[in-house]
Structure formats: structure tokens, C-alpha cells
Amino acid sequence: MRRFVLSLGVALALGGGVALAQYGDPPTPVPAMAPAPAASPVSIVHVKNFAFVPDKVTINAGQTVRFVQDDDTPHTVTAVDKSFDSGNLDKGQSWTHTFDKAGTYAYVCAYHATMKGTVVVREP
Ligand SMILES: [Cu+2]
Incomplete structure (x- = not known):
């Protein structure tokens, strides 16, 4: 139940049909908002x-x-x-x-x- 609420929260935060379309899938990491990790050389x-x-x-x-x-x-x-x-x-x-x-x-x-x-x- 808690997970459902969290997933829904993420979906709402993203506000997109794409996120909602993934409803039922395991939680997917949200694309990093922060700067990407150190790139390869x-x-x-x-x-x-x-x-x-x-x-x-x-x-x-x-x-x-x-x-x-x-x-x-x-x-x-x-x-x-x-x-x-x-x-x-x-x-x-x-x-x-x-x-x-x-x-x-x-x-x-x-x-x-x-x-x-x-x-x-x-x-x-
Ligand atoms: Cu050229």
C-alpha cells in the first residue's frame, strides 16, 4: 500500500502519461534531476x-x-x-x-x- 502511494506520488510529480502508463511496473528510478554522475573519460x-x-x-x-x-x-x-x-x-x-x-x-x-x-x- 505504501509503495502504491509512493508510485502514484512519483507519477503525479512527473505529471505525464508516460509515468502513468508504467503503473503496475516495479518502481523505476526517476531520471536524475541532479547533474549526471561523472561521465566516462x-x-x-x-x-x-x-x-x-x-x-x-x-x-x-x-x-x-x-x-x-x-x-x-x-x-x-x-x-x-x-x-x-x-x-x-x-x-x-x-x-x-x-x-x-x-x-x-x-x-x-x-x-x-x-x-x-x-x-x-x-x-x-
Ligand atoms: Cu564538413
Whole structure:
């Protein structure tokens, strides 16, 4: 009974049909309102002067790469095998991607075929 009241309280607090739709499920953790826990280590690649800098980074599986778009011209970060795609990135935007599986990931800018980069992901 107590649990029901708590769940209902959470559902009401969220105020959404999504939460109500989960009625009857075990209580699910509410998405953190507080800042996310420390993210996995992040490598940073700048997109600048029509190039990815550095154009090759090596990380461990589960780590994240942040791409920071410094160019006046829009660019993308698009996997050659299409496994990830940032979509359009304007100047000042950044995009992160976490690589869960080991492998070598080649990517390009969808707008500029000469812009190429590689992320090498090792087993941790
Ligand atoms: Cu580009």
C-alpha cells in the first residue's frame, strides 16, 4: 500500500502519461534531476578548418568522444558504416558519442568527403 502511494506520488510529480502508463511496473528510478554522475573519460576532437583535429583518437570501450565544431561552415560526424551520425553541427555546437564496442571506426563529414577521421576503440 505504501509503495502504491509512493508510485502514484512519483507519477503525479512527473505529471505525464508516460509515468502513468508504467503503473503496475516495479518502481523505476526517476531520471536524475541532479547533474549526471561523472561521465566516462572524454576525448575531444575539434572540427576546424575543414579537418578533424586530431584525426585519430584511441579510447577504451565505453569511453566517449566529444566533437567540438569550431568552424564557420557546418559539418557532420558521420560513420562510414553509418553506425553513428551527429547530424548537422553549426559553429559552437558539440556532439558526443560513446563507443561501447572495440573496433576501428572511420568517419567523415557528410558535406565534405575530404574530411576524414578515425576512432580506435580498444577493449578496456
Ligand atoms: Cu564538413
